[in-house]
Amino acid sequence: MTMHSQGPIVIAAGGTGGHLFPGQALAQELRRRGRHIVLITDERVQRFDALFPGADIFSVPSATPNDRGIVGLVKALPAIISGVAQAFAILGRVKPSVVIGFGGYPTLPPLIAAVLRGVPACVHEQNAVLGRVNRLMTPFVHAIASTFSAPKYLRARDGAKLALTGNPVRDAVMAHAAAPYVVPDEGGRIELLVFGGSQGARVMSDVVPGALARLAPGLRGRLHVVQQARSEDIDQVRGKYLDAGISVELKSFFDDMPARIAASHLVIGRSGASTIAELSVIGRPSILVPLPHSLDNDQKANAQKLQAAGAAIMIEQKDFTEESLAARLQELLAEPSTLANVARAALRQGAPDAVRRLADLVEALGSGEFKAHLEDKTLSDETGPSGPLLFSLEDC
Template sequence: MSDARPILLAAGGTGGHVFPAEALARTLIARGHAVRLATDPRGRAFGDRLPEVPVDPVRSATVAPGLLGKLKAATLLGLGYLDASGVLRRHRPAAVVGFGGYPSAPTVLAASRAGIPVLLHEQNALLGRVNRWLAGRAAAIATGFPLQSAGQESRRVEVTGNPVRPAIAAKADAPYPAPTEDGRLTLLVLGGSQGARVFSELIPAAVALLPDGLRNRLSIVQQCRPEDIEACRGRYAAIGADATLSTFFDDVPERLAAAQLVICRSGASTAAELATIGRPAILVPYPFAMDDHQTANARAIAASGGGWLMPQSDLTPEVLASRLEHLYTRPSVLVEAAGAARAAAHPDAADRLADLVLALAGQAAGLRASAATGA
């Protein structure tokens, strides 16, 4: 890049947006580039994990139902646009990277109108609502999956993968612990950042239906909602199952590395972590996700051979127990799926994303230099 202008990242406060932004920031800093973050109050914690990245506050709001909700959101997004315009004037970034979600919208919109090159990063297999709205203003779109409906953006889309947090990347080479004929069988159950209530009811019921010899070999590690954990613990105790339950695990990378099978939702960050470490999963998409994007993610994983899509609406204890018995009694199926999951990973996602944004910034710098010399 021919000048020292910073790269400005625009991201919201959810992990799905913040983790890739944080990974990109670390990569750019390691290459000697200055980075800033524009976000709303939900994203301020980013600065705690990466204090070398200055945080610029930009107001935003999720569009809520009803006329009053829409008016309030429009007002806050308009104020955010003014905030973002001020940030751009003060810091003159070489490029802006938007990670989706309403908190990224004011900054991306202001950058496009100021003639600053914009790169969008879409973590899911479908463009999110905000990225769809802003796609026409982006010089390029980087994606975690091949987009299932790229539309007019198809010629500007590059699959870079989803960058993962460093603790996950550190486990990328952990060998898969293949099941043995009479050894312990591990099952990791994750429900997103707050657990999934349906798992606390469904999975103990399914485990209860397994043959005694299989159930007695099973070690379950499960995340539960605080209000569900005691009831779930009681269900496992009633059938004598070995279950470790918690409302939060701060060692998910280690838990993933030790797992032979995972049951989880199919958010973009979860999908990227499964692929990076190479663990097969039964994927139960959150049925109320925006535009049903988790089902699109799960379809992509299933198509790669790295997991099995099981929609929540069709899932019963009997169906799940049958799938668990099938997988645990056929270790070769799990080993093959683990390999397929790892083959679908993009361990260099942060580097590929950094290459793309720096290329855009360099092109813009070249255009500025040409304009200054009259070439």
């Protein structure tokens, strides 16, 4: 395929917020640079098309194997092959300079189509563990952008392609980047934010209200809780808080979540990649409860990274009970200086320049500069001779 260095940039992402949000952040930065964006995803795109204004949006079929192993893959193959054919035709029409995939099985057809057409291709891994599709595609793509310097399952032979960019966050998050953390006044209101990802989490509704009801009355009376809950759970959860005398605001979805994070003294939530990135860029302490059934335990790996840096507290779901959470909260909320220390540690883990680094990488791929960069660059002392490239276009 003829090189189109100024052609559109194709973003391929699964239909969940965890994949689309970093894609949205990249699209916002590239649009500021005057680049045209094409989004390829699955049928869920109708829920997210407002996130990519001005982009050409295409939906192609794909499938996630329901069964692990060869049987599940065989069942998914017809949809994937159909998606590859459709994506191949789309790329032929739009003539992109680069295709970048953000994970999830909907990214597989456009990435395969890019390889077949000879279009420079890249994957971005948000988690500490390479996802299934990214793991499958790393031998064939030109670059692997990563949040972490050593994602699990990265093959040694693909290590030279790794570029440490961080996980980009949306403009709405950057508007609150490094917002000062103000510890609760003695006897003053404590802002607690509880959410379970873009779809909410039943376990939060089951455990958190009862845990807060177990706190000492003086502490309980200072709480103001903002909680995301499933629509069908809201009345029951509200009743629990009213019985405990706790002030609460409940919704099934908050469209101003970055502002809510910035306003909080403590966050209780899952540990998906986007949540980790937003907590770190804003700089807020958190209790993280990894989704126990996520593929390859990627959420647990994410939470462990933050906990090891003193930037969060991880409680596995099997240990996430009213009793254990109440004990931890009583300890944390009684020592505001501890919360402040965790907030500072979280901020140190943030990568507010991630979107710039990723956009630099994508543009370098489109112009052919990234390959030369890999061949010629002497790695800096910061990463060491075997570390990833800390990528910036200025280095090319």
